[in-house]
Amino acid sequence: MHSRKAIALASFAFTWLFFFEYLPPARWVHIPFDLQGFHFALADYAFQRLRQGHFPLWDPTIYCGMSFVANIQAALFYPPTWLMFLGDRGRERLSYQAMEDLQLAHVWLGFFLCYMWLRGKRLAELACVMGALVFAFSGYMCYQLQHFGLVAAYSWIPLALWGVDEAVERGSWRPLWKVAAASALAFLAGYPPTWVVFATAVGVYALAGASRGKASLGTIGGTIAAIAFSMALCAIQLLPTWETTALRQPDVRYGIGIQDWDMLLSYFLPNYFNFGLNMPVETNYGKDYFYLGVPAILGLPFLIFRRRFRDLAPSLAILAVTLVIAGNPYGLVWSVIQHSTLLPDVVRAWYFLAGVTLAFAPLTAYALDGFLARKSKVPSWLMPASEALMTGWGAYELSRWNRQSLAFGWRSGAYLLVTLAIFGMGMYAFRAAQGGRRAWLFAALVLFVGADYKAFGTSKRFNTNASEVYRYSSTSLRGMEDDVYQQLRADSGYRVIVDNDTGPDPDNLRHIGLVTPQGFDPLLTIQLRKLVETYGAFRTDRLFDIDVENETALRLLGVKYVISSDTSKQLPKLKDNPHYRLLGSMPAFYRVYEYLDAQPPYSWEGGAVTELERREWEPENRTFRVRAASGGKLALHEQFFPGWTATIDGKSVAVEPWAGAFQAVAVPAGEHTVEFRYRSRLLGLGAAISVVALIGLGFWMRSSASARVK
Template sequence: MTAPAPGAVPAARAGRTGLTTLTVLTVCGLWVWLAWPWISGAWTVPWDAKAHFQPQLQFLAGSLSRGESPFWNPNIFAGWPQVADPQSLIFVPAFVLLALVNPAPSFAAMDATVYASLLVGALSLFVYFRDRGWHQAAGAVAALSFAFGGSAAWRIQHTGQVISYAAIPLAMMLLARALERRSLGWGLLAGAAAGVLALGRDQIALLGIYLLIGQVVAAVLFGDGMGARGLGGRVAGAMKPLSAGAVAGLAVVVVPVVLTLLLAAESNRPEIDYIGAGRGSLHPASLITAVIADLFGQGDPNVHFWGPPSAAFGVTDIYLAQNMAAFYAGAVPIVAILMLGLGRGLLAAREIRFAAVMALLTVFYAIGWYSPVFTLFFDWLPGVKLYRRPADATFLLGFWIAVLGGYLTHRWLDGTVPPAGRLARALQWGLALVVLVALPVAFGLHADRLTEAVKPTATAILFFGGALLALELARRLARGRAALLAVGLLAGFTAADLRWNNAPNESTAYPPATFEALKPDTSDPTIRFLKERTRETATGPRRDRVELAGLGFHWPNAGMVHGFDTVLGYNPLRIDTYQAATAAQDTIGLPDQRLFNAMFPSYSSVMGRLLGLRYIAANVPLASIDPRYDTGRIVEIAQFGETRIYENRDALPRALFVTRARQADFARLLETGRWPEGFDPAREIVLERLPAGVAEGARDGGSATAEPGRVVIAAYHNTEVVLEVDAAQAGFVVLTDVWHRWWRAELDGRPAEMLKADAIFRAVQVPAGRHTLRFTFHPFAGAWADVVERLARGRKG
């Protein structure tokens, strides 16, 4: 972001107006009004916010309240390295604080935390404007547009990305102060803020970091905000704050980022190919939603969505939810950009030129494969290949609309807009007619939805006209004692505009009762039944798992809220070997999303038994999901409304003692699903490498009636599992939790080798006798060992 050019109005002028406190109070008051539908609990943010992030928050809060580490999650995917998951919320300060003070955060509490983060970003943007001496009414417009416009409004359910987005203005403002003042202290704060931004480890955080890099380059190369000291002087002046910032930023971010990179390397998506990313491109026609809110029916339940990528529009080869193509940010910023920025060429002004260039590059990035520029981004920008939706850049596009629109509003209020000639006026109104009339009519005719386009287009024209009137009146009030009225007029109009056009809708707000199953004290009968049954059967070696198949979008992660373990879950990331072993997809919210594969061909299979999958809840007869299951061994035991609950009587205990070992190639086993002939998972294990002294098939366990050994789960916590073993003969203890390098095993207090058994589980060889076997999770030591190992391999290579 650019800093003030020489000649910019000094910040002291803004201070002399005495408006700062009143303007901040105005923004905060309007924030309450705009956020009230959610923070009051009348509505709640749906979709990913509830299906994915609410369970993450509840797992974090519940773990902390029990005094447990939240670093490993046993409730999904047979175990998951939560500490490395970028969407776990473990490293988000606001959510950690909420989890510490509230062991069962409500929907409203979570929503309020998200909106409070946006308020911090909005006020940081206002301070940035004030530092530049830009009119405070313009700063208020930018702040409200930032917090309640663009993708921040339409994609509020993408909690992690919203939190990253909210951190950008704070980091930008602190970095600008650090560079302008050559300050070590501001540099430390800026670096820490940039580190918090990078903790998001999502595409918004990545683009935000590139924004900050561009801000530094613009300041050093072009003197923006650093004065005309010459390039050498500017470089020298920037070294102290940037060095301090680098130290602070790395201290905050290096460990979480390394953990996530290591997880990504062994996940189902170590990186995305160009076609995979391209399918997440924003269709260029969707850019019209910056001007006309809800043109395509994204938020109207009475209108069947007809914009790209719908069949009605003739575009179906991109994979985006309908709300991802909506980012209306307010009429005042759009009027300013169209009429002043483009119509009168003010986007070329030196003090905002960098932001204008960045906004254009953001458009190229967002539209992905519709622009040849994205190929360069994809091939040359580090980190881009980790993400599958360039359309996520609409968050940044909303940010630039707020900044550019706010700056141009300042120019209008400050009286520094040059008079418009005949050509400029023709260009201004020509642009307005194209985007407000010609384009929506053309799109409506193209999709045969002209009737549906009338209402949103007429609404946009009405608010466009209202913004023109508000800007004209505000300019007359902008100076002297009436300046507060200008703030109230523009901030109030912007808030009313956003309250109307970005109102709670089917993309952003649902009744809280919709998500009853995710409340810790739920009355949902299915959840209550499963919690009771899993508690009853959690004895001896058992800790039975559950599957929630096709119950609805918000169900798969319910185990994280209620403390029972599931075979699958909802997460775009999975450990690659676990996905190969179970056919795990992002989610199983719908029945047809429950897939099977060679390794897990049916609930009635070796893998189904090993996973200890005891209870299956489905909203359809189980045969429609798995026609191959054994109806004699998997039986229906309860029904609540449309939900049927089945019990798998072949499910094995979580902890097993076996005496025989077979050798097999795990990669081949995962590919073909062909276990060794006659393999019995209750009596033997498969290993890639047999331990010294163990022969293939050795120790057959004696007679069928003899019990070679017993295992009891003495303690089971997130990051510690203790087993008591009583073995009549030597053998192996198998724990059917996912094997991961960061787990360690101890046998009677001494380190023991943790073997990978049956392709994905943990096992330890034990001698005859009584023993205590303890598994503990060590992510930081494990990650350090991984890094050292990779560096050593790199040197050898």
Template sequence: MKILEKKLNLLYKLIYKLGRAINNWGTLIILIISLIFFYPVLLQNKIPLPLDALVGAHVPWTEVNWDGYPAGVPIKNLEITDAISQFYPWKALAADFWRAGKFPLWNQYMFNGAPFLATLHSQTMYPLNFLFLIFSTEHAWSILIFLQVFVSGLFMILFLKELGLKNHSVILGASAFMFCGYMISWLEFATGGQAGLWLPLVLYLTLKMVRSNFIVYPILISSVYFFIFTAGDFQIPFYIVLIYLSFGLYLTIFTKVREKLRSFVRLISALGMGVLLSAIQLFPTFDLFRDSQRANDPYIKEFTYGLLDWQKIVNFIWPDFFGAIERYFWVLFFTSLLFLFPTPLGFLPYKLNLSGLSTSSASRLIFISNFSLSTLGAYGFSKLNKININRFIKVIFYFLVVTSGLVLGLITSYYVLVWGNREIASDITMIQNLKVTLKNLIPQTGLVIIILVMFGFYAIVRRLTKIDTHRVFTFVLSFILILSITDILRFAWKNTPFSQKRFLYPETELLKFLINQPEPFRIAGPGIPLNYFMQYKISSAEGYDPIYPLRNAQWYSLVNFGDTNKIARRYGEISNYYSKMLNSANIKYLIDYKKNPDNRIISDVGVFNGGLNNAEMVPVFNEKRIYVFENKNSLPKVWEIKKYKVAENDSQLIELLNDNEMTQNNYVILEEDPKMIINEKNQSKINNINQGFNEIAFDITSEFESLIFVSESYNKDWRAIIDGEAIKIFRSNYLFQSIKVPAGEHRVRFIYEPYSFTVGKNVSVISLILLMGALVYEKKYKSKSHKST
């Protein structure tokens, strides 16, 4: 008994000392928590990416027998594969541009070529991407993901301390925000969470700006907004702007601020300068959005605009109401709920067709709810020593009763279903869901029980003993904090896959075959899922991106259905391999597998897509069930046009492109008359074709004036230059480009540099100069004022 008493006393002293350490070393504690979370990276040499889904669920990697996994690689989270199909490959590609000293403006690997920087999601201008210039791509990625966790906690500490909170409550609020539902679900996307981590810093600087006259604070706010607007997400920056404005107005109106008008002007000016500073990203993005397929994509509408189902309301805990400035965060929290669930306000942005918001998922509003609850939780934790402990214990007890009743109800339902109804018992999905629900409730129920016991222990000690209650209360708070952080980490680990590096885009035999083929060429087909080809530097006519040019989306409709009425969504895919339009797209290889005609699942006894395995599409390689077909009629990247027709209008353009005789004889359909006569005897020699960063170049020698086709998506911002002189580009075959080249030897260059980017870059540079000038002016002004006094 004495040994047990000694051990308990030792545990008590240890936790108490840890609590004292928390008071003094908050930043260090946050760092330690972040490092503990990332132990798979530090100790197991893993990477924070869902690579298990890459090799466990996607062809051609599923055709490989991976050592140690005879039944296939198990998958932890199949819902975040965008991390490996979009965000990691995009960052790797952007890093290639920066290493070459080029702005990442054009992506040659997707959609027959498409804007890159302008998509916003590519996050090419995000300052923290400098990590990819210093470290290898895989290490830079791991550091970037780590920084989201650690820096978000660090900024939350700054913000909560500025609100007047201390000690345990600050650590709890910071931990809750670092590992809240939104930040963890979007962690490995490295976009929305990267934007969200700056919110506490913006609010901290807003507090400092309103409470002081230093111009450095609005300048810093403007600078932080550059990080936010370039972080690769639209909605979170929009929400941050709303919170910033409403919080700033709240402080200006309802707190003791001497110069309210001046405070308001600074609030607006800081945001305005932040927008102008980010013009290099925002201008091209708005330009692309205006001409994109986004408004025609019904994806969000099909999922009820991303509004949460009412049953999700049980995920929120409704605590008591505390204090003064806390009211702002209560209003913020409840307002976010009104727009998060299917209420009239929730549907309002979609009914009004608000640009940007009407094509985005409402579920991301949970970021605001998570942030508000993290702040309110910190406030509540800081006030525990001021409330009636007995009442608090009753609240916890009632919550425990409700939770226990829910658990018992689920257990009863499980056994009734299994033993009482044979028909329902055969529904494995329903039974499995019940098991998962019960399993998930156990940790929370245990946590509530332990909290109840600890506060009960504190109440008994305070009433019946003469022990220093402050020390006991510190012990209780420290114990609960450690327990809460442990549960937060459990949730984060459960939803965050860390993968073995051997699964980081490994080369299969099929991929090696394609990599070794002479370039340039494009691929298409489901044998390599959309975008994964980017990491292998293989160009495709297909792609997946929420925003890409409308003209490209219409081209997919034209290829697949013969008209432009069925515009492709975010998934630009080709399904009609009979179309002769594939030839001019430089599609040389189609990768496919046999599919069950009923459910389209891979099957040894299924069939390939129509149009394959004939005289024009010949199988040249296979890796088990995945086949590579060569398109024998594929045209080169750059070639001389021998015949062309000029369409007078859009309907005639579509009619001519659907004319098999035209396409079989390699007629090119133009939308403007080049006003030239093609000499059929002319044989142009095209050499040294090179596609670099934002540029296509080749040498040409011809006896007569020639019309040259370039298989790269047409865009108004492409410029063609022959021997230093700009020439006109003609849109050809609906999507591609053609130019007139005079007789003789020439070097031809196509350069992509959007006008919106050039204007945005100039605006950003001027804004930066103005901000730096304002900072220098204030220093000199204050220095003179100090000397005069």
């Protein structure tokens, strides 16, 4: 039996080996898609603002400004985010490697917490390790590496289930602090649909497992109370987010349920859908990778031999409920949730597939524990033979992985059969082994399973890009002349329009301090959507184009530059337009046009103004010096969110909506200093609630530890 510390260190080393090509010193590949293009941009913006000595309350970079503290996907109040910031202190910008390191650390965390949860069931150590491998290193986790909030929230689920088990066993509510802590951390990780999966799985587990101990209804009620208490822990994020929900049109994202029968094959055949890096992008489009691995598949037949079938009930309940919600049989689930405004937005059928892998982790552990409990004699040659076969076959799979030449489709079933046979031999040999040879077999089995998971789950098209990660700089931007880039940075108070076909991606402007009316974020407000529909056209529910020939739109949105290219559909509207001037003298991929009649993102409405000077221009503070012979309105062309206030000469004045999405104040005649300020109205209250709840959680944890000692 190994200590917790030994398992933690060994599993950390295993995780590094598993993802070695993503991590230092190799760093041959990186995780692409949402982690790089969406989550990293949010994290880097927060990092840069903190480095400049400002807490990031407002994000001016996309959508004509939006609340940053209300953007839950920024994970600003998620504690590991701050560990990432601390690790990169001293840098000008957050490194993408730090973001990847944190994401892969969650895989290790998920393994270790799952192992601790399963060990609490007093199952065999190897069985617990195999169950934890299914949870953390099988298809689901590898497939989701691009989604920060999903992986982070998923990793905390075992901590909550561990707390439920302890509460049942001890007949006490005290261990349920684990549920509260895990729930808060899963929510703060930034993806509410996965938190809904978390809450559903934990609730079902408590309900199905309460009959195992004397707690029964007390455990169920305590679990619900712990999840409710967790909302107080994360009030610092919850309240600012709730404050802005009225501005956003809910997304109906539940879907019709999982309909593809071949998805089942992806759980059992290791490479049914080929996602090799050498395959065309269109290959297996819309398909998934959920391979459970040989520990789960080998263990399935042994579940029927469990004498205490009641132990399996909570895991089977999670499996059944999540499959029903994911599959939506006969439209049953949709018929229930469609009557709610909130539920179709946060209940997403596809994300409930997390419950399948979660359920198989303990089922695998129980099955293999039952197998290992049946002692039997084995031939003396079985142990060296199994070790040799595991070494040889594992090396073969990894060599085929390295060449991206693994069999796929039904032919990958041959790999599965060979791997199952060798793994089965190793398990039989381990069951009979003693002493040092048993320890060697333990390590060999873990590494063998790890090699199988790695061969089919890493360096794939869904989680890998082999090109170099671009490092943003204040001196140059790839594809743009340096002097043009510097002009855009010097004029960063104006907005730019980007071409959604050729880039750069609007969200990535966060890295370099440029601002745009475009963007890609769920926090697109109803008011901005209506404005865009007047002056542009939506491509998707979040991406839109602005008509570069509509001068009313350009002035209203404060646009001065359009970033285009030779292949852009916008180019014909720009190159011969007398209102635009091409910047730069040297050929470059990006062709930047300056709109010659640009108006800054603020304006005066009313009588003639003799002076309108911008004094301060920080995201949360905009100060102007105004001198006018008669009264008028000073409009700030920044989205009007709850929390914007204004003062004139230090005295508060009312802020009113202007032009549909923006804001303005009435300014009397004379010379005045006008200041617009953004402060989330509920952030302070949320912070106070979270601090009090955190203190309460500390006492709760201390009480649980004291009761355990007694």
